[in-house]
Amino acid sequence: MPELPDVEILRRYIENTSIGQKITSACIENTRLLRTPASNLQAAMEGKSFAECTRHGKLLFVKTEGGSYLVLHFGMTGNLKYIDRTEEKPTYTRMLIKFGNGHFLAYTSIRMLGLIDLAESVDEYVQKHHLGPDAIAKELDFDRFKEIFGRSRSNAKSALMDQKKLAGIGNIYSDEILFQAEIHPTAKIDELSDEKLRNLFRKTKQVLKEAIDYDADSREFPESWLIPHRTKGEDCPKGNGKIDRIKVSGRTAYFCPACQRF
DNA sequence: TTCCATGTTCCGCA
């Protein structure tokens, strides 16, 4: 589920279901995900309305009338579900928000690797957690991109996934971006030519934005993308060879050794 | 039964 495009779809889901609704109660069904006492969370939400929802990388900030933000991170298995009745409450619901109209927003998570927190300001929260700029932010131009990656001695895949450099890219989309930019996942990112780095910059934004256009639904992704072929031994969609699988900084990377070079 | 998984964080080491 939850890399930048998936979280953007969840942001829109909140916008379409929950914004403008008054919060009757916030029921914490499992405290493991909380980074703040449940009482703080409830005090900040109950009786208030959700005013707007913004996203930074993989984080969602849902603003309440009171001025505080409900902060949501979805880990690997987090999701949201707007339901009409408690009988429809999904399995693995960890927080259930009840609205004045009698409907509910459920935050679900199987593995509970996400987080639920409270913030007074988005900028402050982002700074405190040392997050880099959002990967598709307009303010992120090539100069900034080069500044971030030009002096990193890391491999390209780990660098793209480093939330302190850029916020929003995870394991799946880093593979797609590097495939489309034709860069080997273990290439040293500070050794890329200016031309390759510029191409990487373009592909980073392009892949993430196109994924959003497909509702982050991988079943809709073009056959020319790597993601539908993200299996070892499958034919590369560009017809140049077979998809290979290696470990890069502990994560599984899928790539085409013929297309993606150093 | 064992391994693996879309994420983050912490530790020890190079």
Added chain:
DNA sequence: TTGCGGAACATGGA
């Protein structure tokens, strides 16, 4: 200082 591998977290699926 920076980066990496491994482990931990909790759970389900192949």
